[in-house]
Amino acid sequence: MLASPALSDLVLSKVDRRIYLTSHIVRISSTLEVENAGPETVSKVLLAFPDLQAQNLAYLMASPHEAKAKVKVSVVSFPIDVVKPEDMPPGVTFYSVSLPQGLTVGASFTFDVLAVFTHALRPMPEQIGQADIQLVLYQDSAYYLSPYVVKVQSLSLKLLDSRIESYTTLESTKVQGSEIKYGPYENLPAFSSSPITVHFENNLPFAIAQELVREIEISHWGNVLVTEHYKLIHGGAQSKGEFSRKFQGPSAVRYLVAHLPPRAHSVYYRDAIGNISTSHLRGDSKKTELLIEPRYPMFGGWRTAFTIGYGLPLQDCLYESEGRRFLNITFSSPMIELVIDTLIVKVVLPEGSSDISAAAPFFMKQWQETKISHLDIVGRAVVVLEKTNLVPEHNQYFQVYYKFNRLSMLREPLMLISGIFFFFVACIVYMHADTSISKFSASYLAKQQWEEVRVAIQQVHNIICRCLATHDKLEASLRDLSRTGEVQACKAARKSTDGLLKELSKELKPLMTFLQSSPSAVQVLSKVEELVAKERELLEKLMAKHSTAVEAYEKKSGARDIENRIALQQQKITALRQEVDDLLEFIDEI
């Protein structure tokens, strides 16, 4: 790998370290000016951390130094790898930074390194009462630990407020308000160190998610559903002694703030036993701010678990490139200042996606699962990503690429439609199917006969209706007669109706014989026969009336005279007609 002479070739001409102890996440921002004093071009610089620190190191980034530039340039980070060079003292972990271009002999280059540590503040005392303030201990070295010679260096620790319990005093130590300064120190050899300890008040809530499972479900109908399951613990000093509602508890986790994407909707906040009603949602065009309170204020060592969920518009997170779609969404939790011990991100792709791959800005475990959700047959492909020890700096965008045919979207609606369709078909089949077991039982046969009788009666009904219609025609011809006086036309009408009625009575005959022979028709037979008889009577009366009217016309009697003659017949006809209608209605309802 790296030859050891190369190490001593480099010299750190200036190191400026700033340690931010303003929350429970420790951020060390260092500016390094590196100079090549050796004979060869060097392209890699080693960063060293003591093992104790390195195991808490969550995030490490090196970027070119912006010389007081207020304008935020998109930070270009250099690749960083863990390396194990030979001939190095034990208990130190090395990271190698690849510079953008090789450092030529004698040249110098300035860059920033940001290292973020979790669990680096130790509560001291470890157990406090509910009303007590929380004191924490931070340990580091006053000198920059480096495999290179450091020419000039300085260190400053920024605390939350000026209440400092104690700190290690070395030469040239200054306290300015909430800031402790060490240095500058000059010309220290490689791997020189001088331990310092700061004991100070930090009442910020130590919210640590021991496990966070984020599930991102894509629906091509226009929604991306994000569900986050948190298992939270207060990682600060353990609470001891009695609880009381009287004391607020300065270090308790009372609320958490999440910055959701701007167009987040359908936000919910619940846990295993139901909805939690203490949350507030504010939104503007830039972000949606969700403030959630756990069910109870969390004191040191207390736990809680909850789930938040929200929907995002599809067009905000899903894009297309080179025939593949990709989801572009933030990797980590939207909560601010939350340390996550284990994060599992599951991206649930729609059923029928293929050619799946994920791209993330940092290394993590990756595998695939399937999940069966609403109306799935084979299940949806799930990309699972797992990473441990995360800080808000990890909340970067990552991508999941996949191929998806738009037609597959129609699959589920079609399934629903066909499901309902088959349900109806089944109903129809059931209604028409003969499900009785014994085909020769008395009740079954009676039922069948009754069915036949009903059909016959229906036919009788139809025929009578048609008869009545011809009656109406006859009446119409009479009216025409009184208007126009054309006797011949009227007679022709009479002839045609005669023919029709004859045919109808012919049709009626077999039906009647069937009904008379059928045993199941006994109760209704009398009614049917009455109907037929009444209809005959009505017809006769009508014919008589017709004949009288026609005769009268032929004799050229006066209109009034005809009226008088018909009137009596007419009365009988209406009465009969009424009865026939009643009977028809009765039979219709059988």
Added chain:
Amino acid sequence: MATMPASASDLLKSFKLKTKQQELLIRVSILCLVYILAFITRLFSVLRYESMIHEFDPYFNYRTTLYLTENGFYDFWNWFDYESWYPLGRIVGGTLYPGLMVTAVLIYRILRFLRFAVHIREVCVLTAPFFASNTTLVAYFFGKEIWDSGAGLVAAILIAVCPGYISRSVAGSYDNEGVAIFALLFTFYVFVKAVNTGSLAWSLASAFGYFYMVSAWGGYVFIINLIPLYVLVLLITGRYSMRLYVAYNCMYILGMLLAMQIRFVGFQHVQSGEHMAAMGVFFLMQVFYFLDWVKHMLSDTKLFQAFLRITVTSAVAVGGVALGLGMVSGYISPWTGRFYSLLDPTYAKDHIPIIASVSEHQPTAWSSFMFDFHILLFLFPAGLYFCFKRLSDATIFIVMYGLTSMYFAGVMVRLILVATPAVCLISAIAVSATVKNLTVLLRSKNKVVQTGSTKGSGGSKSSSKALLDQSQPFQKNGAIALLFGAFYLLSRYATHCTWVTSEAYSSPSIVLAARGAHGNRVIFDDYREAYFWLRQNTPQDAKVMSWWDYGYQITAMGNRTVIVDNNTWNNTHIATVGRAMSSYEDEAIEIIRSLDVDYVLVVFGGVTGYSSDDINKFLWMVRIGGGVFPVIKEPDYLVNGEYRVDKGAAPKMLNCLMYKLCYYRFGEMMTEYGKPPGYDRARGVEIGNKDVKLEHLEEAFTTSNWIVRIYRVKPPNNRW
């Protein structure tokens, strides 16, 4: 020219449905609407709060359902629950009615099979409304069976919104009654159908209905006593028939055999006093059949009379001796306390305080009848009148069901639920018969007017109507007025039901809601706050002691072991907890340590004015504790027979554990403006002991509105 409109009208006619089809269409659409209505009227609580399980017992049902979904049926059947009744535990499979859980899981599996990825909680929440909807269908068919389809429709509508039923079947009320009322009505309907048709198929169906009922609710005892009673009445009134013989025998034998498959019921059908009536009637039926056969064979009536006398006497004697022997030998268990308290309302008060302490076991107030039944209360007698007017096997059944269940509803508030279907059916008969009579009057009169010109040739029917018409000149107007009156009453009923559902029966009682100072809604979610705290911040094996009311909720939501819970089977254990709560702290700590308790939970409403808290329930703890341990005496806690917590309270009251736990640190608290500190808002007094000191317990958690307070039992001091 004339043909055109004729053909058009023909076309119209071919589309026009026949009267019968129209009727069918209307009937089916009314039923569909009622089905939907019955479902959605029960969703108030879901819309207002959330999809959650309500009250106390449903939490146990929910917990067992969860267990069933996760572990399958056989594990569920053999489940020994260590988390309840510490240190006794509970054999869950053998001490519950599994019908509800199995139903919910079945629905859940079906939905899952159809690829609807629902959560079991949603299924549990909506099980009761779903079965309420099904009940309306059964009510329709039942009404159709005993009267006509009109009465069936009215019955379906009445039962869909009847508050007496809604109170136990709102969404989230995941309790046995939710499915049991469906099973009850279904069993009755199918049995009546079997009696009417004499068909084996229907009586088989009723046996299965009975089996489902047995698997779902302890109220099956009502069926197994009502049906024999009904059969007996039919025998006495001389309505014995082969149909009845087939229906009852098949139903009883098969139903009994099936019911024995439920472990909680076991051999009670042949061993317990409550089921003996059914067996007696079964044997009586055989004797009756035998006599019938003999009568058929013997032609001599005199001989038969003699034979009858001998047979009946010997049969009764044998039956009596068998019963007596069974009772004496202990093979047949005597009636249980609950059963006694049904027959004698004052029994529980004197003998079993634990039954009397449950609010739903109190005798029903007249007002709650009005509240739950509204107009049905006076439609019920009217319906009885119609039933007696047209007496048949079916109407006799509904009359008996109505009368007996009304009696039981008067004895216990919760049994209003059982009476509701009967009341709805009988009232539906009243409504349907009245409306039908009125409309017949209206319609016949119209016809008379139409055919008025041909009075002479009119049929005999219409002429008789016309005669009637002449005798009562204002009949038509009267009928119209009465119809409007009926519709007004029914619409009042609908509004009343909706109001009651929304105001009284739709709160989950886990989450409390109150109006704030500015008219906004304030939610007190303290119960879940405390239970979730228990779940997250106590050791996995922590034992929590509380009054039994909260046992199910603590195990279901807090997931912690409890000492006693709502399954009040062990009176001594409950009395021990009652004794601990009503003793002085140093005495109580002995009991608490002997029960291996880690946390003590009390419910306290003094800050919010929540009145159903432990201080108000305290007298019951004293009574139940005192019932087993005579050390605890009720008068020690009363002053002149009065229960008070202020300065005038009894000294034992002011220093007992319950008082201390509720009022710990309360004396320093300002609850209401203008009142001294330590003012108890639930009871409206300033507390008597403001300086509460605890020695062996320490406050572990108190919810934001102080409703639930949890205390940790301190380890014993080191001795040196």
